[in-house]
Amino acid sequence: MKTETEFVKGNEALALGALKAGMNAYFAYPITPSSEIPETLAKEFRSPEYPEFKIFLQAMNELEAINMVIGAASTGAKAMTATSGPGFSLKQEGISYAAAMEIPFLVVDVNRAGPGLGNLGPEQSDYFQATKGGGHGGYKTIVLAPNSVQEMAAFPALGFSLAFKHRTPVLMLVDAFLGQVKEDIVFPKIAQEKFETPWAATGARGAERHLILSLHLDFEDQRKHAEHLKSKYEEIDTMEQRSEEYLTSDAEVVLVAFGVVSRLCRRAVNELRAKGVRAGLFRPVTLSPFPARGLKSLADRGIRKFIVVELNVGQMVYDVKLAVEGKGSVDLIYKLGGFLPTTADIVHRVEMASG
Amino acid sequence: MTTLQDKATGEYEVKLGRLPTLTGKPTHYCAGCEHGVLTRLIANAIEELGLREKTVMIDSVGCSVMAHEYINVDAIQSPHGRAPAVMTGIKKVRPDLLVFAVQGDGDAVAIGLLELIYAASRGAPITVFLVNNAIYGMTGGQMAPTTPRGMVTTTTPRGRDLKDTGPVMDASKLLAGLEGPSYVKRVFLPVTPMGSTDLYSARGSLEGAKSVLNAFKVQLMGGFSFVEFVSTCSVNWKMSVLESKRYSFEVLAKLFPPGLYVDKMGVEKK
Amino acid sequence: MGQASGLVQKSMVIIDSEVCKGCSLCVVTCPQKNLKLSESLNRIGYHPVEFHYHGDKGDCTACGLCYWVCPDFAIAEVRRLKQ
Numbered sequence: 270m271k272t273e274t275e276f277v278k279g280n281e282a283l284a285l286g287a288l289k290a291g292m293n294a295y296f297a298y299p300i301t302p303s304s305e306i307p308e309t310l311a312k313e314f315r316s317p318e319y320p321e322f323k324i325f326l327q328a329m330n331e332l333e334a335i336n337m338v339i340g341a342a343s344t345g346a347k348a349m350t351a352t353s354g355p356g357f358s359l360k361q362e363g364i365s366y367a368a369a370m371e372i373p374f375l376v377v378d379v380n381r382a383g384p385g386l387g388n389l390g391p392e393q394s395d396y397f398q399a400t401k402g403g404g405h406g407g408y409k410t411i412v413l414a415p416n417s418v419q420e421m422a423a424f425p426a427l428g429f430s431l432a433f434k435h436r437t438p439v440l441m442l443v444d445a446f447l448g449q450v451k452e453d454i455v456f457p458k459i460a461q462e463k464f465e466t467p468w469a470a471t472g473a474r475g476a477e478r479h480l481i482l483s484l485h486l487d488f489e490d491q492r493k494h495a496e497h498l499k500s501k502y503e504e505i506d507t508m509e510q511r512s513e514e515y516l517t518s519d520a521e522v523v524l525v526a527f528g529v530v531s532r533l534c535r536r537a538v539n540e541l542r543a544k545g546v547r548a549g550l551f552r553p554v555t556l557s558p559f560p561a562r563g564l565k566s567l568a569d570r571g572i573r574k575f576i577v578v579e580l581n582v583g584q585m586v587y588d589v590k591l592a593v594e595g596k597g598s599v600d601l602i603y604k605l606g607g608f609l610p611t612t613a614d615i616v617h618r619v620e621m622a623s624g
Numbered sequence: 625m626t627t628l629q630d631k632a633t634g635e636y637e638v639k640l641g642r643l644p645t646l647t648g649k650p651t652h653y654c655a656g657c658e659h660g661v662l663t664r665l666i667a668n669a670i671e672e673l674g675l676r677e678k679t680v681m682i683d684s685v686g687c688s689v690m691a692h693e694y695i696n697v698d699a700i701q702s703p704h705g706r707a708p709a710v711m712t713g714i715k716k717v718r719p720d721l722l723v724f725a726v727q728g729d730g731d732a733v734a735i736g737l738l739e740l741i742y743a744a745s746r747g748a749p750i751t752v753f754l755v756n757n758a759i760y761g762m763t764g765g766q767m768a769p770t771t772p773r774g775m776v777t778t779t780t781p782r783g784r785d786l787k788d789t790g791p792v793m794d795a796s797k798l799l800a801g802l803e804g805p806s807y808v809k810r811v812f813l814p815v816t817p818m819g820s821t822d823l824y825s826a827r828g829s830l831e832g833a834k835s836v837l838n839a840f841k842v843q844l845m846g847g848f849s850f851v852e853f854v855s856t857c858s859v860n861w862k863m864s865v866l867e868s869k870r871y872s873f874e875v876l877a878k879l880f881p882p883g884l885y886v887d888k889m890g891v892e893k894k
Numbered sequence: 895m896g897q898a899s900g901l902v903q904k905s906m907v908i909i910d911s912e913v914c915k916g917c918s919l920c921v922v923t924c925p926q927k928n929l930k931l932s933e934s935l936n937r938i939g940y941h942p943v944e945f946h947y948h949g950d951k952g953d954c955t956a957c958g959l960c961y962w963v964c965p966d967f968a969i970a971e972v973r974r975l976k977q
Contacts (some may be wrong), residue, residue: 297779298735299766308766308778327767327779327789330705330735355685355704386685386701636906636973640961651966655940656917660965815919815963824922829962865917 273455280305280448282422282456283351283377283441288313290426291461292375293346294324296337298356302389302445303379306351321347321461331356335363335376342367342374343481345466347429351377353445354387357395358403364438365404368498369483371468373432375425377441379448382607390607391445393528394581399442400557400588407495409502411439411509412557414527418452426459433464435505442556444528444580446609505558512560513552516542517567520549522574522623525564525589527553529609530578537615544616546623551575556585561592568596576619578602578610643667645676647696656865658813658855659687659755661829662726662836663694666753669837670697670722673844679722680714682707684736686728687761705736708743711750722840724751729770730760733795737769740799744848747804751839751849754795757857758876765860769793772879777860792879796852800885806847808886809835812877813853814869824869831882838891845889854880905956905974907945914942914968920960926952929960943968 277285284306287295297307307327314325324341328334334350341348352360357378364376378399382392397403399412411431415424424441432439470479485491515535517523522541524534531552541548551567553560564575575597577586583601590599602618604610642648645667653659670679679697683689685704692699702710707725714723732740732754743750759777760766767777767784770793774783786792796810811832815824832853839849854876858868884892907928914936920943921929928949931941947954956974 299760299763299779301763304763304766304778308781311779312781325788329737329769386689386703635976637976638971639956639974640958640972642967642970646967648967650913650938653965655915655965656919657965660967661963664962664964664967815923822922823925824919826923826959826963829959833962865919866922869919 274453275456276451276453277418277422278305278449278451279418279421279443280379281309282418282454283425283443284309285313285456286422287349287375287425288319288322289456289459290429291321291347292349292425292429293321294338294341294348295322296334296341296348296350297325297327298329298331298334298350298352300331300353300356302381302448303351303353303377305448306377331359332363335360338374338376339363339367339372342372343370343470345464345469345471347374349375349377349425351379353379353381354383354395357398361398361404364410365402365406365408366483367438368402368408368410369406370481371436372481373429373436373438375428375432375439375441377443379443379445381445382605388607389445391447391529391609392580392605392607393442393444393530394584395442396556396579396581396584399440400559408498409505409557410437411435411505412555413439413441414554414556415441415443415447416528416531416552418447418450419454421447422454423457426457426462429464430462431509433462433466435501436468437501437505442528445607446529509555510558510560510562511554512563513554514563515550515552517549517551517572519547520572521547522576522619523549523551523567523572524576524578524615524619525551525553525585526578527556527585530580533610533612533615534578536612537619540612540616541619544620546620548619553585559588559592561588564589564592565594568593573597574623575599576602576622578615580604580609643671645670645696647694649693651694652690653687654859656856656858656868657687658757658853659726661813662753662755662832662853663691665829665833665836666724666726667695668833669840670695672837673722673840675722678720679724682710682723682725684725684727684731686731688726688728688755689762691726705731705734706739707731707736708739708748708750708752712743712746712748715749719749722843724753724840726753726755728761729754729756729758729768729795733769733793740795741802744799744850745802745804747806747848749843749846749848751843753836753839754850754852755855756795756852756876756880757855759857759860761857761860770795770880772875794880796850796880796885799850804848805850805886806888807839807842807849807891809839809850809884810852810854810880810882811835812873812882814856814872817870817873841891842889847889852880854882902975903947905954905972906947907954907960907969908971908973909943909945910968910970911936911942912938913966914940915966916940916942917965918943919963919965920969923959923963924949925957925959926950926954928954
């Protein structure tokens, strides 16, 4: 009798989660620490368990891979690719084009230390690149930030759902630790969603043809298109902000963190509470749209101290400052180099800031 | 730390010795890897030409990412696949320098193929050494453009199927078809099995040493030089060191025949 | 490595045992079989190669093939007797 829980590595869980969500095509290029994603998919390719998984192709670099994704997704297929820092940089051109052409697909960035070649430890330094549009032009994507192997398994389905609902690329920003760690999970039973794609380019049989373009030479056409994208992003902002709170209802100081850092902060909150500090945790689950409403309501309720903990020199901290609208102080605890802060580090720094 | 093997009588001269162009740092390369051998051949050529203080090497991305730790010259890190472009930039402003890069089959033939083709087509006076071991080594054994049909890799777990993945790429033949390159050579670098004896030939190293020197001479004469070293990757091929030499000889040397493909300056005749 | 009195060793191979990874490329390349992996382990956990002037197939001729095939610079020097 097969037990329900499985002990799986983050990257593998993500790959299997994508398959269970009915992914049709995966275009690969290996880069540490994301390579287990294409390797798992290569093993499962042509398995009768995943009849929807029709295409696995290793491209010659990340540019090729993202453009293959654009092609497949333009026909309405569920396509995905995964990479890490240097490869994520290469994909920015493609993501910009896809955002303009409103093509839905998933891109996973397993964030390693950077910039440049960096090292293989976890960082959250691709936050700006992911959330502020790392490619040219004014666009946004939806960015999901899992913090457990369980979420690694569940988020591909959520990602595809959001991508097709709003016709946008969806990014998953995963820190390198989460990609590599193994945890007990239960694979969510996901009904594979079928998405309507009336816009797709599949051959204009008897119907009006579909043009998937991003060039609008006429200035008025370009303006209308940009306004359309703007209202789409506003709609996404209204509908899709996601976050999780822990012990915030009576908190005096709220830690703000995503990814693996949020789990260290959760432990720090417990230790602080045991020492009499009324700490809480606010965890963004979508980094874009940034869950500003949730943070603002904490500030409106009277919380005056926010401490952002992130693995970079300060990126999400600015979004928190904007969300809090000056009603409270926003400080930063950071860690670089691929290291994770210890719970003791965080507790100590919060105590120093509170005292 | 040296162990002097004997306290013999008489006076000895060093026929082959330590090179100032090597840092002496122990390498991270796997046991038996041709990257290590090539490092020695390059260090030897730079020393022979007396160009240690006029050389800039480019680290590419792959197993050779730390090559600067072993070769005692100035070094610049290039993004993955872009070494030929970086070297072109250097030579344009400093044509007096000797530049080279050691690239793997992923770096040069996959992600960096465009940069390689254009630098070669322009006849840029640079030198590219390709270590072709038919797999992505540093990232843990994924398929490369040079992986032979049927080889098991982590992204071709049931063996490479050319119908699914496209053809095996021959970098030397590709470059030889362009007008720009002055020297294109392919060398079988591993120790070569010789029939049924347990004796292996070192001719790969000797041919390799000459080819590295010739490649540098071509650059000094203003031409683009490229040497492809058919090699091995015992760890990712999941073979012993000697098994990997035999596999390379039996399969890769036939798929990628060694030889002199282009020699516009006649450097091998001199 | 004792010698019969009156006989002089014509060559020697100096080995850096602590960087040797026991890949045995020099062992299989040496035509005189002067090189063998040691029973003991070096600091990095490999059986390093050892030089025996009187090999299974003859005395070392300082051909230097070992030097050219070694990937780790463990074959540090090949010396021969000055004429």
